[in-house]
Amino acid sequence: MSNFRILPAGDRAFVVEFGDVISRAVNAKALELDARLATAAPPGIIETVPTFRSLLICFDPSICSPEKLFAAVARLAEAQNETSVETRRWRVPVCYQPPYAIDLEDIARYADVSTNDVASIHAALPQHIYMLGFLPGQPYLGDLNDILALPRRRSPRPKVAAGSVGIAGRMTCVFPRETPCGLNVIGRCPLALSQSQGRPRFLLSPGDQVIFEPISVREFDLLSQSPAGDASAFERYQIS
Amino acid sequence: MHASIQFIAPGLSTTVQDLGRPGYSRYGVPTGGAIDPVGLRAANILVGNASDCGALEIAYVGPSFVVNANSARIAFFGASAQIEILNEELSCEPIRMRTGQSALLHRGQVVKVGSLSGSAVMYMAIEGGFAIDPVLGSISTYARGALGGFEGRRLQAGDRLPLRLHEADERPEITMELPEDWRRTKFRVVDGAQTDYFSPEVFDRFCISEYSIGAGSDRMGMRLDGPALTHLRGFNIVSDGIVPGSIQVPGDGLPIVLLRDHQTTGGYPKIATVISADLAALGRAPIGSTIMFERVSMEAASIAFSEMASDIEQLPNKVRQVELQAGAIEFRLGSCNLISGVSFAH
Numbered sequence: 005m006s007n008f009r010i011l012p013a014g015d016r017a018f019v020v021e022f023g024d025v026i027s028r029a030v031n032a033k034a035l036e037l038d039a040r041l042a043t044a045a046p047p048g049i050i051e052t053v054p055t056f057r058s059l060l061i062c063f064d065p066s067i068c069s070p071e072k073l074f075a076a077v078a079r080l081a082e083a084q085n086e087t088s089v090e091t092r093r094w095r096v097p098v099c100y101q102p103p104y105a106i107d108l109e110d111i112a113r114y115a116d117v118s119t120n121d122v123a124s125i126h127a128a129l130p131q132h133i134y135m136l137g138f139l140p141g142q143p144y145l146g147d148l149n150d151i152l153a154l155p156r157r158r159s160p161r162p163k164v165a166a167g168s169v170g171i172a173g174r175m176t177c178v179f180p181r182e183t184p185c186g187l188n189v190i191g192r193c194p195l196a197l198s199q200s201q202g203r204p205r206f207l208l209s210p211g212d213q214v215i216f217e218p219i220s221v222r223e224f225d226l227l228s229q230s231p232a233g234d235a236s237a238f239e240r241y242q243i244s
Numbered sequence: 245m246h247a248s249i250q251f252i253a254p255g256l257s258t259t260v261q262d263l264g265r266p267g268y269s270r271y272g273v274p275t276g277g278a279i280d281p282v283g284l285r286a287a288n289i290l291v292g293n294a295s296d297c298g299a300l301e302i303a304y305v306g307p308s309f310v311v312n313a314n315s316a317r318i319a320f321f322g323a324s325a326q327i328e329i330l331n332e333e334l335s336c337e338p339i340r341m342r343t344g345q346s347a348l349l350h351r352g353q354v355v356k357v358g359s360l361s362g363s364a365v366m367y368m369a370i371e372g373g374f375a376i377d378p379v380l381g382s383i384s385t386y387a388r389g390a391l392g393g394f395e396g397r398r399l400q401a402g403d404r405l406p407l408r409l410h411e412a413d414e415r416p417e418i419t420m421e422l423p424e425d426w427r428r429t430k431f432r433v434v435d436g437a438q439t440d441y442f443s444p445e446v447f448d449r450f451c452i453s454e455y456s457i458g459a460g461s462d463r464m465g466m467r468l469d470g471p472a473l474t475h476l477r478g479f480n481i482v483s484d485g486i487v488p489g490s491i492q493v494p495g496d497g498l499p500i501v502l503l504r505d506h507q508t509t510g511g512y513p514k515i516a517t518v519i520s521a522d523l524a525a526l527g528r529a530p531i532g533s534t535i536m537f538e539r540v541s542m543e544a545a546s547i548a549f550s551e552m553a554s555d556i557e558q559l560p561n562k563v564r565q566v567e568l569q570a571g572a573i574e575f576r577l578g579s580c581n582l583i584s585g586v587s588f589a590h
Contacts, residue, residue, distance in 0.1 A: 011437040014517035015545035017487045019437045024482055053269045053485040055509050058437075060485025062266070065546055066553070137483065137509035140273045140389040181390060198271070206271040 008033070008081050010074055016050075016065060018074070020081060021058040026146065026175075031134050032089070034059045035211045037081050039089045046076045054210045055135045056144070093130070093213040093243040096178070096193055098169050099224035100126065104192035106164070107157075111171070111188055115151045125149055126190055127216040131176060133208055139180055141198025141206045145214055147174040152190075160186035167193045167228075169216075176216075194219075194228035195241070207242075215243070246375055246406035247313030254400050255307035255357065257462070260374060260393040261367075262298040265382035269508045273391065275488070276384045276504050279463055279527035280365050282556060283322030286420055287369035289560050290319035290346045292413070298376065298383040299369040300399075304530070306357020306366075307399065311349045317412035318355070319346040321420070322366035322528070326358035345419040345566060348412055362427055364530035372409030386505055388464065417566040423555065428525040429533070432540045432548065436490060436514035438481060446473050447539070450515060454534045455499065461531050463505040468535075472497025475513060483509040489518035489526070491537075503527060521548035 011019040020037060023030035031054075038054045041061070048068025053060040063073055100123035102108060112119045131145040148171060156172045161184065164170070168179045170187025177187060180197050198206045208214070219227070251258075261284065264277025278284035278301055285295035293299075300307075306325055310332070320327060320343040328338035332352035341347050341355070343366060349355065360366055376383045376394065385393025394405055439447065455470035479495045486492075490502045492512040501518060502510075504527070518526055519540065529535055540548075 012435045012439075012517070012542070013437050013485065013514070014487050014489055014520060015434060015542060015549060016520050017485075019484055021437070021484070026482055051267045051269055053508060055484045056482050058484040060269075060487070062269070062487065065549065070542065070546075135483070135509065136270065136272045138272060138507055140268075140271060140386075140391060142272050206268075210270065 017062040019058050019060050023057045026056050030057045035089045036087045040080045040087050089211050091211045095217050095241045096214050097217045097219045098191040098193050099219050099221055100191040101221050105190055107188040111190055114154050123218040127218050130213045130215045133210055133212045135210050141180045143208050145176040154188050156186045160184055164189055194224045247410045248404040248406045249309040250312055250404045251399050251401055252308040255302055256305040257303040258307045258399045259301050259385040260298050261301040261384045262382055263296045264384050265380045268380050272508050274506050274508055276386045279504050280524045282524045284367045286559055287319050287321035287367035291317050291369045291371040293369055297373045299367045301365055303365050305359050308356040310354045313407055314351055314411040316349050317346055317371035320366055320368050323360040323363035325360045328356045330354040346417045363528040371412045375406035375408045418563045419566050420563045430536050430538055431522045431526050432519045433516035433537045434542055434545050436516045438513035441475050441513035442515050443476055451537050451539050454536055456534045457531050463503055465503055466501040468499045481511055481513055483511045486510050489523050490514045491516045519545040521552040
């Protein structure tokens, strides 16, 4: 796991950067270091935040000096042994039809395919969760087939509904709640991906795999009206 | 039924905050918590709470609320503001309550908090705290994620915020002065993860320039107006992690200092990071005021952090008892509801 840089991020955090591109190989290194740190658990670490290409490490300098922690983290990052990153696979139902797929026409036109084909292209391959961010529980997934690699919308929408599935570049996002959005909305998921009030859970984790499963408008409406819309029911959608 | 305070007017942005919820940034939930954690602790100390207890964070313009409890001890800390106590019928002269001093209120009394000066925020702690279940280990409100606090949002007129205590203890009221250096205009920074996206000249310009805090600043971030900072090689980076105090520079070159409710990851180069010892004071700097940055070494940041930690430890030693004044005794004998630790409006 060579080729990393340790960059300062204030007096209580630093970044281990593995590259400045979105790539599975770079992301895998960040997730691998994250897993190694979770196992080694050097004292003083408050939390870690894996991103596309780096790992943010927040620490308490009253427990461990930055120098000591840099050294411990560098040793882990340099270690040659293979580390398996625990990943899970999920089925995520998505309705790729109007009225939920508000940008379906634009997407089909850009890809030069029929509106019926958009769903099967988007759902064809399992997608990898690079990281969560922007909103609580919001996954960034990739990589999309190049055919669907639209640019962001010229002017963002002031809001899209919770569950909206947006695409831009080779990335897919599922928005856990209503939000302003510059992505092209390809469909909507009827399930809550996270539950923040009550007993909060974030089911998806960085490194997990997601298989999108096209469903009809009728199935969408049934699922979103049933109690299956809450996060506990979502566990049923775990494949492995 | 719970004792509560019921809001008549919510103020500009009044939220429940404690010291936040570390540990969930990987899921997109920032630590959040009080924008001025020192003010929060001082307010709690004045009402006898643990200093990390949840309290109201009041920004710029304060709320009005009525006390629905047999009695409740409250204290405001962190800014100056006109605070009036009225009885339910509003039939007697309002009584003026000081910030930085505890006071015992009774059922039906109305508290009206005016505009803040001296800080963007102040805290109102209440003895026993709020009866709110923690979300992810904290009762801090993260409004953007609709999470924690009172229904995951700012307080609104009509809200009944439940209290843990129906009645406050009888005890003398106490007071604490604002610590020295409460309001600062210069904030120390260390390098950010993308300092090398800027030339040394641009970094110097950043440190010798005055920036004013722009409208649109909130708990998420502080938008700065002043000299634009040019990037050496573009302003789009692949997202990486953000901490409170990260200073990102988007395409227009105007820096944004990320505060407690920052997004957990971001795609603009971060030129510098405000040191953690200066974050509380930065949170106090109001919109429209002018600030500057000063680059310091990591060692200096670390020393400043230890000093701040020991200042916080010393806070409980700074309280002193409020001497009951002749005016207050007269007032106790008067026709209005009992209230101690307050002085008459003039």
